[in-house]
Amino acid sequence: DRGSLVVLPVVVEDQVLGVIELMSFTPFTSVHRDFLEQLMETVGVNLSTIVANARTDELLDESQRLAGELRSRTEELQVQQEELQRSNAELEEKAALLVTQNRDIEAKNLQIEQARQELEDRAQQLALASKYKSEFLANMSHELRTPLNSLLILAQLLAQNPTRNLTAKQVEYAGIIHSAGSDLLQLINDILDLSKVEAGKMDLNPERVPLRRLLDYVEATFRPLTSQKGLAFTVSTAAGVPVDLVTDDSRLRQVLRNLLSNAVKFTEQGAVELRIEPAADDELPVSVRRGGPVVAFRVTDTGIGIAAENLEAIFGAFQQADGTTNRKYGGTGLGLSISREIAYLLGGALTVTSTTGEGSTFTLHLPVTRDDFTEQPASETPPAGAPPALPGPAPVRGPALLAPGNPAARPTRRLLVIEERPRGLLAVVAENAVTQLAADGGHGERTDIELIAVVGPQEAAAALAAQPFHCVVLDVDMADGDALRFLAAMDGDEALRTVPVLAHNNRRLHADEEGTLQELARRRPMELLSSLDELRERIALHLSAEQPGDVVPLVRGDHWAPAPQAIDTTLHGRTVLVVDDDARNLYALSGILELHGMTVLHAENGRKGIETLLANPAVALVLMDVMMPEMDGYTATARIRELPQYADLPIIAVTAKAMPGDREKSLASGASDYVTKPVDADELIACVGRWLNDG
Structure with missing residues (x-):
């Protein structure tokens, strides 16, 4: 048998929603078909309703989801709005604070401008005050120096006693007046130096300074002072010290002179030492200019020492370790202040260590050279092949002093000094002349000079018998007429009659003494000098001459007379x-x-x-x-x-x-x-x- 198949479309509003397929083993009747067709409309409506409901459910779910998201976004926006409000409030506060700060800054700027204007006014006032001070010091210098000028000149003229009408005591008084006036002049110079340093007007004149010349200057200047006080005095150099420095020679001497003078003044017994050595990097003060080797000048004494609380105060102007009105040691307290400022200007520094009752050590750290210094031609050139280290001071053999040089290569000239006591005033003057002559290089060829100081005629006779001398310096004031007898003995010896004699007297001679000296001066080269400065110049002149007879005497033959000063x-x-x-x-x-x-x-x-x-x-x-x-x-x-x-x-x-x-x-x-x-x-x-x- 054949079955039947019916295909029924589900149509809603002309839209096919689906198809229903029915099969039967028996044929479908027309009633069946009508029923099915009518049923399809109901099925379509129901199916459309179901689809619509499903879509509605979907849309509802989506709507609910979107509503949730909207609520979430709304909450976020509310939070952001609250944060924005807080931010706005903070910005408003900051804006208000900024306005306040701007007002404060404007007020401070006004105060700064007023302060700057005040500083400019004060700077002008300080500059004007500095100018007034400089002019005041210059004018006061004039007012002080004007009477001091006449005082020193007249005291000098009296001390030279050209007419020989003053007693020895009166000449001594004149010398004391001249010395006191010189001290006052030094005080004036110190005040002016301090003013120049403060005003930045102290000029420096850099040059190549041989340390040998500096050592000779220190020896000649301070050996007499230490000997007079019975102090040991040593000047030494360590290995590695350079031959010379590039610095201001006069200012360096001024600092060393002040340090050594203080050391001698404040030391009653013991020793004073100047030690020159390379400075270690770890000991250099901050103010020392680096970039090259530095030399340390150490002045050590065994004096009274300085209390720890006064170590910095002593460098202040007009300050001393003992500031009481009944202090034992005099002075103005300017020296160390000026010395520290000069040390700074030279690129160095001045420091001190001390123990009360045991002594002090002042150390001047000084660069060997400075880039901002223009080197001048060397006043002394070390010989070719000379070692870089400076040798120690000139050797002393008994009473003799040998000037630097090479005896094998240059002639040696000997100077004999005869006095009543060891290392007297004339020996010091002679040493100064020899030292200066060696530093200046002499006149022409460099010459070694040997200075021998003896006590009394007997030692002098032994020295003259042992070796020849270029010149003799004699103290006429020796007791018991020893000087005149010695001159007569020299005059009686043919070998000694041509040796020049520079005779120094510090007292008025008796008529018979003057007559004897005048008679001797007619027969032999002899000059009578009462001025130590002139004696030093004549010593240098005789030692510089090629031959002893090449020096024209101050006076000749019949015109000989004791003269304190050469008349032009x-x-x-x-x-x-x-x-x-x-x-x-x-x-x-x-x-x-x-x-x-x-x-x-x-x-x-x-x-x-x-x-x-x-x-x-x-x-x-x-x-x-x-x-x-x-x-x-x-x-x-x-x-x-x-x-x-x-x-x-x-x-x-x-x-x-x-x-x-x-x-x-x-x-x-x-x-x-x-x-x-x-x-x-x-x-x-x-x-x-x-x-x-x-x-």
């Missing part, structure tokens, strides 16, 4: 105009010039000086004071230079002003030369002679 006869009869408002200076300067046979004219200010000059055509030179009333020396000099007939007239500015720029100002006004008060008599005459004789 070339100045005799020349006319000098002295322009100065201080009567004491006029008197003192006139005394110096008239002693050399010069005619002196006076004027009390620049205007009268010009009038006096015009009225006296014979004036050959003018000594012009700078600070005078009505018309000062600068103006007067410039006015004189405007007159054609005086374009070449020598005008020497004589002033007590010693501040930076004074020399340049004097020369710029037309002065030929410059002399600072207090005037040294010998230096003044040398300056006058230079312009009158060489002009």
Whole structure:
């Protein structure tokens, strides 16, 4: 049998939702088909409802999910909004704080501007005060030096006793006056040095400084002082110390001079030592300029020492370890302050260690050279092949001092000094002359000089018998007429009659002594000198001469007479105009010039000086004071230079002003030369002679 198959589509709104397939083993009747067709509509509606419901459920789920997400997003937005609100509040607070800070900054800027303006005003006031201080110091220097000038000149003239009418005690008084005046001058110079350092006006003159010359200077300067106090004195150098330094020689000497002077002053017994050695890096103070080797100058003494609390205070101006009014040791307390400042200017540092009652050690650390220093030509050149280390001080053999050199290669000249006591004043003067001569290189070929100091005629006779001498220095004031008997013995020996004798006397000689010396001076080379400075110069002159007879004596034959000072006869009869408002200076300067046979004219200010000059055509030179009333020396000099007939007239500015720029100002006004008060008599005459004789 065949079955029947009916396929009925489920259609809803013209959309087929599905197909129903029915199969029957019997044929479907029409009633069946109608029923099925009607049933399909119901099935379609139901099926569409089911699909719609399913879709509705899906959409509901999606809606619920989206609603959840929306709620979550809403919550997040609320949180963010709250954070934003807090941020806005914080920003508002910060903005308000910034406004407040801006107001504070503006107020502080105003205060800073006011403070800056005040600082500028104070800086101007300080600069003006510094200028006033410098001018005050310069003017006070003038006011102090003006009376000091006449005091020193007249004391020097009295001490030289040219007319031989003063007693030995009076000459001693004059020397004490000169010494006290020199101490006062040193105080003035210290105050000016301190002012220059504070104002940054201290000039440095770097040069190559041989340490050998420096050691000789220290030996010659401080050996007599330590010997006088009975102190041991040593100057030593360690291995590796360089031959020379590049520094300011005069300033370095000033520091060492101050340190050693203090060491001697504050040491009653024991020793003073200067030790020069390479400085270790770990000991260098922070202020020392590095970049090269550094030398340590250590000045050690066994004196009173310094308390720990005073180690820094002593470097302050006008400060001393003992500041009480009844202190034992004098002084102004300026030396160490100036020395520390100079050490800093030289690129070094000055430090101290000390124990009360045991002594002190002052150490000057100094660079061997400085890049910002311009080296000057060496004043002494070490021989080729010389080792880099500096040898120790010149050797001393008994009473003899041998100047540096090579005896095998150069001639040796011997100087004999005869005194009453070991290492007396004349030996010290001779050592100074020999040291200076060795430092300067002598005149021409370098020569070794051997200095032998003996006590009394017997030792002198033994020395003269043992070896030849180039020159003899004799103390005429030895007791019991020993000096005259010794001179007579020398005169009786043919071999010794040609040896020059420089005889020094410090007292007024009796008539018979003068007669004997005069008779000896006619027969042999002999000079009588009462000035130690002149004695030192004559020693250097005799030792520099090729032959003993090459030195022209101060006086000859019949014209021999004891003279304290060499008179420059070339100045005799020349006319000098002295322009100065201080009567004491006029008197003192006139005394110096008239002693050399010069005619002196006076004027009390620049205007009268010009009038006096015009009225006296014979004036050959003018000594012009700078600070005078009505018309000062600068103006007067410039006015004189405007007159054609005086374009070449020598005008020497004589002033007590010693501040930076004074020399340049004097020369710029037309002065030929410059002399600072207090005037040294010998230096003044040398300056006058230079312009009158060489002009």
